[in-house]
Amino acid sequence: MGSQWHNFLRNLGSWQGSFTSLDAHGTPLESTPSLLTLEQGAEERLVHFGLRRWGNGADAAPSREISQEYRSLGRQVVFFDSGSFCKGVMQVAPGTPCGGEFGFIDGDRRHRLVQLHSSDGAFESLVLIREFRSGSGAGERPPLTPEQLLGRWRGQAATISADWPTPDLADSELTISPAAADPAGRQLSSRIGTETFSSGQRPERLLLLPDGGYCLAPLQVSHREAFRLEAAWLPEPGRMERLIRRYDASGAWISATWIRARRDS
Secondary structure: OOOHHHHHHOOOEEEEEEEEEEEOOOOEEEEEEEEEEEEEOOOOOOEEEEEEEOOOOOOOOOOEEEEEEEOOOOOOEEEOOOOOEEEEOOEOOOOOOEEEEEEEEEOOEEEEEEEEEOOOOEEEEEEEEEEEEOOOOOOOOOOOOHHHHOEEEEEEEEEEEOOEEEEEEEEEEEEEEEOOOOOOOEEEEEEEOOEEEEOOOOOEEEEEEHHHEEEEEEOEOEOOEOEEEEEEEEEEOOEEEEEEEEEOOOOEEEEEEEEEEEEOO
16 A cells, blocks of 8 residues: 555546535535646645636636645545545534545546535535546546445455554455335445444435445434444446545544445356
8 A cells, every 4th residue: 555645646637527515315406617636746745736616607717716735644634545535524523513525536537525414413415526637538427326236345445543544454345235124225234354334223324426426424423422424436337436434432533444346246
């Protein structure tokens, strides 16, 4: 596995795309065109970041513009070998909004998802960010369907903990089947090394999204109960990437996991 900085540099480039707001049921609300740039600076440890968003259409002046320089990375963000990453608050606090961002990269595509919880911990909304390397001609993936998810997915997981940046590697397996109590629902059973997880252990919502992604969100989070946030993307049929961010029963961030898997034929 590469260093955090080296993995971050895999995102260098000019990325045209859009920011789409969705409500807690996955219904799109509004969308704005965007252009994000990450450019290597004159120094080895310098990256110039720029983001423009056009709320009044791409032909108008940007409605929002941000620029920043990176010479280091904070502990709240974790980059993995492909350049995929996740970030979020280090500590969930009472009366404070929280959430996480999940960023996937594959060739000339980036698929990012921001999951937001309100100040009382309720799952509130999403922001879906679909990006394409400028001039590449890369296309968007179709909306994810239940049939694309069903089955058993096997792969490898890399987990980075809050107190140790070297990733732990483990085999992973995910089985997705129709929920017995709800034919329209889906049951997820996940194993990462010796750790197991099944959907339905706590109230949560699985949302299938445009561009081949999904979100598995707890309906309520708290600084007094352990929880996990998860998102996934299928860059092509039969190939899945997952990102999981975990918090302990005190609301402290404890680890992030990136999984690459393929569906059994």
